[in-house]
Amino acid sequence: MIRRWGTWGLLVAALVMVAGVGYTVRRARGQTPLSITGPNILANHDFALNIDADQQLPDGWTRGTNGVALSDSSYDGQGQSVQIQGINNFLKSPYVAARPGAEYRVAFRALSDASATKVRVLFHWRDAEGLDRATDPQPFQPVPVQQWNTISATATAPDYAAQFALSIQGATDAVVFIDDLHLGQLGVHIAPWPYGKQAALAFSFDYETAMGGLVHGRSVDDPQAGGDYLLRALRMRGGAEQALKLFAPGGIRATFYANGYNFLTGNVERRTFMGNPTYAWANPEHRWLSDRWQRTPWFGVDPYTTEAEAPEWYFGSQIATLQRAKQDIxxxxxxxxxxxxxxxxxxxxxxAAWKQVAAERDVAPATSLAFPWSSSADMSYASWDVLVREGIRSVTRTTVSEGQRRSWIADRTHFALRQLPAHPELAVIGDVYLTPDSRDEVLQAMRTAWLHQGAIDVWAHTEEVTSEEQIAAWQQVIDAARRDFWIAPVPEIVQYAAAVRQVSVEVRAERPDYTFRVRNSSDQALGGVTLTLPFVPEQVIVDGERVAFDRTTLVLDLPRKSSRQVTLLGGAPQAVQPPEEEAAWPA
Known part of the structure; x- marks a missing residue:
């Protein structure tokens, strides 16, 4: 099991199984000090997760075609490997958050069943808009017959990289088994999400009085369209209260997407808004239930009374309830x-109208928008410009209809945050609609987001958190989310994702102690920034004070425009001088 290492130096696979992770050491190129490749940053790197137990693919991994499947022929006699058969086939990993300029290293074992062959690794780089910008193929490396060989590859993330995946491809149709895979980043890894969580999740609601989408009924993505809009409005009120009860035990903060009349405590003054327009486009051709709103002013059915007299139409007092619960509006x-x-x-x-009435309830101007009826399709460039100029930095409830695939802007495949093309200030979060019938699909989407280090928005109308069946579905999803996700309002997820990209690590010394400075160059204070250390130290010192850590995980709070110095005491692997030509992975 000898491989050529050449100018890259020595890879010593230390496979120290502490908390299920290993680490490797290498001597870097001459102009850099000794550097260490840290623990695994790839979800399901050991192929252990296979929720449907179908003996096909591990969760999060994909293939080119038939011939790639789980196998019991594992390297150490435990767990499973994956077999690849076919020269026109591949095994592809889940996506990982990439940092421009970071160096990533993968190493795994490979064995051929019948004839000697070769395999290679390809790095696939994706940008913030979700475009697959480049594939970086590495040289083919030999795979002997009935003998596990070590395959390794290294690549540096391009300056546009937001994500990457790796794939493994064979050089012939011979069956090759892949096992014991490790993907790490050189040095200290900055995780994309805080508090040691693999992915981010928002709970959000479309929160509407009768004057929202209820009286203006449209038979698009609304299972209740055509129902009694006043009863629905009362369920909207009740559902908001019920959601707070569900969130209270975990201190969960959600995003409530509100319409204008949600902020009113009545309208006895007969205020008018937006010129009280009629809309020629609100007709059956566009799936409205009638052409009423072509003739009737949009707010013309306002009862012009108080919230006490017409609680279906005005929710102003409930805004204070949400604020006391520290919910996001x-x-x-x-x-x-x-x-x-x-x-x-x-x-x-x-x-202008939304800001006016929101300010009356001490609610700040919105930075996030949920499109009514998922109506982002066919938005003009000038309209997107208005959103940006008005301070919107994230959108959800974007077009999801299969018939409008040409207008999709959210990633509902891997649930990465996406920048809107030509408007990079706007982030698009993929959302999933939670009902009792969709619960299992939502849980599967959450699992997908987790595997790919993504961000997902789980939503419903507040009226859909009222029945026993609905409450049970929400409780199950909340329990799953609390285990595996950083839960935060949509704007905070988007803000953190942008700001953490401005956090950097500078290694100051690696002998006698590993010392580095972590710097937050953003304008945002960041709590829970998670660093994956390159090895398990005995102690961690931050700014001269001993701090708690969990094996290779260190969590820090970083004020805006600040830096902190970190020293790892003890536990560091010793440098090994590489031989002239080759090195072996210890058996």
């Missing part, structure tokens, strides 16, 4: 109109 538009059909002037009028 964002925009579902003032009018609950369809983004597909309105223009920039409509958007400007809507934002």
């Amino acid at each position: 964002q925009s579902h538009t003032f009018a609950h109109f369809a983004g597909t059909y309105v223009g920039p002037d409509d958007w400007r009028a809507d934002f």
